[in-house]
Amino acid sequence: MIFAQLTDIHLKAGGRFAYKYSDTLSFLRAAVAHLNAFRPQLDFVVISGDLVDLGTRDEYELFRQEIAPLEMPFYVIPGNHDDRDVMRAAFSDHDYVSPDGPLQFSIEREGLRIIGLDTSVPGHPEGHFDVDRQVWLRGELEAHHDQPTLVFMHHPPVRTGILHMDAMMLMRADEDFWPVVSGQPQILQIACGHVHRAIEVFKNGIPVSICPASGHQVTLDLEPDGEATFMLEPPAVRIFRWRDGELVNHLSFTDNYGPRHPFFDKYGKPID
Numbered sequence: 500m501i502f503a504q505l506t507d508i509h510l511k512a513g514g515r516f517a518y519k520y521s522d523t524l525s526f527l528r529a530a531v532a533h534l535n536a537f538r539p540q541l542d543f544v545v546i547s548g549d550l551v552d553l554g555t556r557d558e559y560e561l562f563r564q565e566i567a568p569l570e571m572p573f574y575v576i577p578g579n580h581d582d583r584d585v586m587r588a589a590f591s592d593h594d595y596v597s598p599d600g601p602l603q604f605s606i607e608r609e610g611l612r613i614i615g616l617d618t619s620v621p622g623h624p625e626g627h628f629d630v631d632r633q634v635w636l637r638g639e640l641e642a643h644h645d646q647p648t649l650v651f652m653h654h655p656p657v658r659t660g661i662l663h664m665d666a667m668m669l670m671r672a673d674e675d676f677w678p679v680v681s682g683q684p685q686i687l688q689i690a691c692g693h694v695h696r697a698i699e700v701f702k703n704g705i706p707v708s709i710c711p712a713s714g715h716q717v718t719l720d721l722e723p724d725g726e727a728t729f730m731l732e733p734p735a736v737r738i739f740r741w742r743d744g745e746l747v748n749h750l751s752f753t754d755n756y757g758p759r760h761p762f763f764d765k766y767g768k769p770i771d
């Protein structure tokens with residue numbers, strides 16, 4: 500089974516650029532074309548939040564229109580730029596979308612449990628994991644403790660060293676989140692968005708990954724007084740391969756980098 504994570508699209512109504520320089524509509528189109536062209540064909544895509552920039556109905560309408568060409572099913576969870584209720588209405592045809600409460604899912608595909616956690620709180624940039632969500636996740640992990648599990652969530656439950664982003668990570672992660680997932684050996688990985696760049700952290704025995712955005716990337720600035728800036732570094736998605744009990748993930752860059760070049764000629768000799 501092969502599937503992808505697409506995150507932090509920040510689409511704006513009318514295809515307006517985000518933050519003046521990020522052509523998020525063109526970036527989304529490139530990502531959709533990339534996901535469709537990927538071979539072997541992807542089984543599904545998880546979209547891990549910040550689908551749009553301001554959370555308006557117009558933005559979600561455009562998002563639905565632009566994601567429609569995607570040739571495989573997709574699942575969504577909200578990020579801090581989403582408006583949960585407007586998003587809920589926009590995806591009411593998705594059967595896991597509940598009429599109220601957090602917008603999250605728990606599915607099983609080919610023996611892999613895939614959980615999408617809603618860490619958003621309306622009106623807040625930072626993530627939260629309140630008691631209701633703790634109870635829900637605990638219940639899912641208990642009910643499926645024998646299934647290898649991959650957890651998607653928008654806000655990372657770890658620090659990255661990019662301080663303006665750490666200020667809006669999952670709040671009280673050590674108090675509220677880690678006690679729920681620690682000591683649960685079935686969790687193979689926690690896959691996040693929000694920070695708009697590729698980051699890997701290993702915490703409490705669990706690998707945590709952050710996926711680059713489909714458009715603009717947050718600047719790698721580890722200075723204590725680093726400002727909130729972004730750069731147009733290469734956009735990417737993560738491609739997951741689940742096979743024989745092993746979960747592998749790759750970054751796959753969505754820009755066009757030209758054709759594939761062979762290492763060997765038709766006689767099997769290295770090309771020199």
Ligand SMILES: [Fe+2]
Pocket residue numbers: 507508509549578580693694695
């Ligand atoms: Fe974002």
Ligand SMILES: [Fe+2]
Pocket residue numbers: 548549578579580653692693694
């Ligand atoms: Fe975010």
